Amino acid sequence: MAAKSSKPRIWISNRTPNSGAVVTVKAMVTHPMETGLRKNAHSEVIPQNIVETFECTLAGETLLSWQLHPAISQNPYLEFKFVARKSVDLTMRWVADDGLRIETTETITVT
Amino acid sequence: MMNLSRRDTLRLGGVAIAALTIAPARARAETEALIKEFAGGKTPKNAGLTLDIPLAAENANAVPVTIRLDDRFSGARSCEEFLLVAERNPIPEACRFKFSPAMGMADVTTRIRLAESQTVVALARMSDGEILVRRVSVTVTVGGCNG
Amino acid sequence: MLNRRTFIAAGAATVAAAPAIAAPVAVTSTTMLKPKGKKPRIVIAGGGWGGLSAARHLHAQGADAEVVVLERNPIFWSLPMSNKWLIDVLNTDYLLHDMIGPSRKYGYELVQTEVTGIERDKKIVRTSQGQIDYDFLIVAGGIRNGYDAWFGNDEKAIEFTRRAYPSGYTADAEHVAIKNKIHNFKGGTMVMTLPPPPHRCPPSPYERACVMAWYFKKNKIPAKIVILDPKPRIMPIGGGFKAAFDELYPDIIQHIPNAKVKEVDPFNKKIVTTAAEVKFDDAILMPPHQAADMVWRADLIGKTADGKPTTWAEIHPTMLHAKEDPNVYLVGDVMGAVSKQFGYYPKSAHVANYIGKIVAIYIAQRLKGQEVKTLLPDNLCYMMVSGEPKEAISVQFDYEIMPDGTISQKQIDIDIRSADLVEEDHKWAQRMYGDFLA
Ligand SMILES: Cc1cc2nc3c(=O)[nH]c(=O)nc-3n(C[C@H](O)[C@H](O)[C@H](O)COP(=O)(O)OP(=O)(O)OC[C@H]3O[C@@H](n4cnc5c(N)ncnc54)[C@H](O)[C@@H]3O)c2cc1C
Numbered sequence: 001m002a003a004k005s006s007k008p009r010i011w012i013s014n015r016t017p018n019s020g021a022v023v024t025v026k027a028m029v030t031h032p033m034e035t036g037l038r039k040n041a042h043s044e045v046i047p048q049n050i051v052e053t054f055e056c057t058l059a060g061e062t063l064l065s066w067q068l069h070p071a072i073s074q075n076p077y078l079e080f081k082f083v084a085r086k087s088v089d090l091t092m093r094w095v096a097d098d099g100l101r102i103e104t105t106e107t108i109t110v111t
Numbered sequence: 112m113m114n115l116s117r118r119d120t121l122r123l124g125g126v127a128i129a130a131l132t133i134a135p136a137r138a139r140a141e142t143e144a145l146i147k148e149f150a151g152g153k154t155p156k157n158a159g160l161t162l163d164i165p166l167a168a169e170n171a172n173a174v175p176v177t178i179r180l181d182d183r184f185s186g187a188r189s190c191e192e193f194l195l196v197a198e199r200n201p202i203p204e205a206c207r208f209k210f211s212p213a214m215g216m217a218d219v220t221t222r223i224r225l226a227e228s229q230t231v232v233a234l235a236r237m238s239d240g241e242i243l244v245r246r247v248s249v250t251v252t253v254g255g256c257n258g
Numbered sequence: 259m260l261n262r263r264t265f266i267a268a269g270a271a272t273v274a275a276a277p278a279i280a281a282p283v284a285v286t287s288t289t290m291l292k293p294k295g296k297k298p299r300i301v302i303a304g305g306g307w308g309g310l311s312a313a314r315h316l317h318a319q320g321a322d323a324e325v326v327v328l329e330r331n332p333i334f335w336s337l338p339m340s341n342k343w344l345i346d347v348l349n350t351d352y353l354l355h356d357m358i359g360p361s362r363k364y365g366y367e368l369v370q371t372e373v374t375g376i377e378r379d380k381k382i383v384r385t386s387q388g389q390i391d392y393d394f395l396i397v398a399g400g401i402r403n404g405y406d407a408w409f410g411n412d413e414k415a416i417e418f419t420r421r422a423y424p425s426g427y428t429a430d431a432e433h434v435a436i437k438n439k440i441h442n443f444k445g446g447t448m449v450m451t452l453p454p455p456p457h458r459c460p461p462s463p464y465e466r467a468c469v470m471a472w473y474f475k476k477n478k479i480p481a482k483i484v485i486l487d488p489k490p491r492i493m494p495i496g497g498g499f500k501a502a503f504d505e506l507y508p509d510i511i512q513h514i515p516n517a518k519v520k521e522v523d524p525f526n527k528k529i530v531t532t533a534a535e536v537k538f539d540d541a542i543l544m545p546p547h548q549a550a551d552m553v554w555r556a557d558l559i560g561k562t563a564d565g566k567p568t569t570w571a572e573i574h575p576t577m578l579h580a581k582e583d584p585n586v587y588l589v590g591d592v593m594g595a596v597s598k599q600f601g602y603y604p605k606s607a608h609v610a611n612y613i614g615k616i617v618a619i620y621i622a623q624r625l626k627g628q629e630v631k632t633l634l635p636d637n638l639c640y641m642m643v644s645g646e647p648k649e650a651i652s653v654q655f656d657y658e659i660m661p662d663g664t665i666s667q668k669q670i671d672i673d674i675r676s677a678d679l680v681e682e683d684h685k686w687a688q689r690m691y692g693d694f695l696a
Pocket residue numbers: 303304305306307308309328329330331337338339340341371372373374398399400401426427428429458459462550551552589590591592605606607608609610638639640
């Protein structure tokens with residue numbers, strides 16, 4: 001079942017948190033995370049193809065960055081928590097070693 | 112879902128070779144070097160950090176791992192970076208996380224591949240230079256609980 | 259009764275010349291269900307997901323043979339999607355399917371009968387309507403509920419449990435009983451015992467807990483659902499189910515891991531497990547699953563190293579026939595372990611359908627004198643965790659042949675619940691029904 005779409009799956013515990021509340025974000029993209037360590041039937045190495053970085057930014061400032069290596073499972077999954085302080089647009093961006101970019105923006109409104 | 116003919120070609124074209132594992136001595140050396148570089152000469156403290164990972168992993172292709180700084184960030188003290196190492200994987204460095212102080216806390220979960228049973232190490236570098244560490248030894252089981 | 263008789267008689271031409279108005283003919287040990295035909299005959303014992311999928315694809319794959327399906331049920335009841343039907347997210351039409359139409363369309367014969375024995379040395383299947391011989395046999399009887407693990411041969415306790423606390427894991431009226439149970443529950447503790455692995459559709463008991471919890475929450479029923487799970491943690495899609503339990507139903511669902519059943523007292527509503535002892539007001543008691551009776555009767559059950567029955571059929575991992583009998587194939591949940599790495603294929607409808615297709619191809623290749631080329635299935639499963647908004651999680655499995663010839667499995671859990679997975683689930687179901695029931 002190879003990747004069909006690179007549409008990220010995002011789940012946010014609370015999009016309208018109170019100031020100081022903890023918000024959980026779960027994010028997943030479809031990607032093979034080919035390690036570069038496997039060979040095919042003709043003994044040729046299957047080239048590495050992985051998502052190398054994930055970044056979550058707000059207003060241009062990086063909140064969280066994640067550097068991935070081949071140990072990360074297929075369809076890389078990330079869950080992170082942060083303390084909500086102000087209303088923001090969270091931009092999440094995945095970049096793969098072949099130049100593939102996946103990007104999505106989610107709005108959090110602090111009440 | 113794949114249709115059968117596609118599956119057939121896949122099978123022929125994509126015979127997988129088991130992930131190569133590396134010799135224990137080299138693995139240890141590589142892990143030690145990684146930790147040394149990350150710690151910048153400091154001695155890691157075995158406190159303040161939680162590494163949550165199953166002691167027995169049924170699906171070695173996707174082992175859930177949580178790394179959590181026990182305390183929230185306060186004032187000038189925050190967590191700058193996490194490093195996750197699986198010392199007997201072909202590439203021991205699994206991933207890194209960098210946090211801005213604006214996060215207010217450091218608590219992340221992902222899923223990793225483990226080539227075999229081994230010790231998984233999580234390290235945290237604090238803004239004041241302190242290094243925290245947690246090690247958990249994980250057994251990769253070969254079970255029938257394949258969901 | 260007359261109708262059924264007539265239908266059967268039509269397929270049982272050797273019954274002695276019948277008088278104009280025939281009294282039912284007694285079935286004896288020599289009564290033939292069908293005489294030997296001209297073409298090779300493929301008999302399929304059990305017309306559920308696996309059996310009907312194989313039947314549908316045999317001729318399409320070019321098998322020049324007579325195909326006869328032996329199935330006890332008169333109508334097809336889909337177990338997949340049935341949890342959603344329990345809480346009226348789907349209606350009955352979604353699950354009930356005609357079997358006669360497809361049998362005519364795809365050119366196989368469907369006989370409603372009970373398989374009572376399989377004699378592999380004589381290559382015959384015994385049924386309640388007489389015996390039938392085969393060239394190839396596909397055994398696809400699904401599972402049996404292994405109540406004996408709890409009650410030994412205490413038939414009274416078994417019957418009481420079956421009626422009072424049905425499991426709802428086979429295609430029968432137990433599902434209606436469970437639906438009524440949920441709709442009439444006034445509150446209190448509802449206990450679910452989960453079967454130990456391997457069992458039919460591993461994520462589905464958690465799905466059932468979620469949909470029940472959603473229903474109780476919506477209708478403000480003061481209910482608590484206690485899941486007694488023999489496994490050390492929720493799996494598969496453990497993260498997704500745990501999030502649903504904790505975030506959506508924190509006051510309703512209690513999941514107890516490492517709870518292996520030690521004692522069940524259905525009369526006093528009490529269960530003792532290795533993790534906890536619980537009293538219940540009502541329950542869905544799922545005993546261990548085993549291969550269907552017909553597999554035991556055919557003497558196809560594997561043995562463990564210490565000589566005990568594995569309770570599943572011993573099969574060739576890639577050729578899919580019985581270890582000791584290349585003319586007998588095993589399709590669906592009856593299949594035993596196929597790999598040292600992961601053990602069993604998931605016991606799912608998706609896999610049963612896929613393996614049904616693969617076995618149809620294998621048999622067709624053999625009938626045509628061609629070389630049989632290994633094919634592997636995959637698996638895909640969607641589980642609803644919330645009824646409103648409708649949200650689901652999912653798991654997929656991929657298989658590969660390793661250089662040493664063994665099969666390796668890759669599992670991907672999609673733990674993030676979302677509405678689009680509910681849509682994908684419907685598409686999955688329609689694709690499946692469309693494959694062999696349309
Ligand atoms: C609540 C629930 C939810 C599920 N959800 C999913 C899902 O979302 N996706 C998925 O892929 N799978 C799902 N499954 C699993 C799926 O239903 C089974 O894995 C699948 O039915 C297995 O196919 P089978 O052919 O082996 O068995 P079955 O489909 O059970 O077929 C066996 C047939 O044999 C017949 N039979 C047995 N003994 C005899 C006899 N002696 N004589 C005559 N006939 C006999 C039975 O009547 C039955 O029709 C679910 C199961 C349950 C219970």
